[in-house]
Amino acid sequence: xxxxxxxVKGIIDTIEMLEEKTQGNLTAPEANFLANTLYELRMGYVRxxxxxxxxxxxETKEETSAEEPEGESSDNAPEAEATTNEGKNGx
Numbered sequence: 001x002x003x004x005x006x007x008v009k010g011i012i013d014t015i016e017m018l019e020e021k022t023q024g025n026l027t028a029p030e031a032n033f034l035a036n037t038l039y040e041l042r043m044g045y046v047r048x049x050x051x052x053x054x055x056x057x058x059e060t061k062e063e064t065s066a067e068e069p070e071g072e073s074s075d076n077a078p079e080a081e082a083t084t085n086e087g088k089n090g091x
Contacts, residue, residue: 003048012041 019034026034 005045005048005052008041008045008048012038012045015041 015034015038019038022034
């Protein structure tokens with residue numbers, strides 16, 4: 001599932017504006033529904049941000065250890081030099 005936190009924040013801000021502009025013009029159940037909806041959206045937004053802050057670090061550590069096994073970086077260095085030297089010799 002893809003979550004666009006910027007869009008979510010915009011929706012929350014819009015509903016907050018509607019709550020402010022309709023203050024005093026809603027029935028008690030409508031006002032209660034609006035307040036509860038905003039609360040749930042805000043809490044979901046905070047949870048999503050918290051998960052996003054933790055997840056990239058864990059993924060980065062896993063990717064780094066999986067991408068660079070011991071000794072692999074030294075194997076790539078001679079290939080890069082060979083490619084560079086071939087380009088110079090061909091000129």
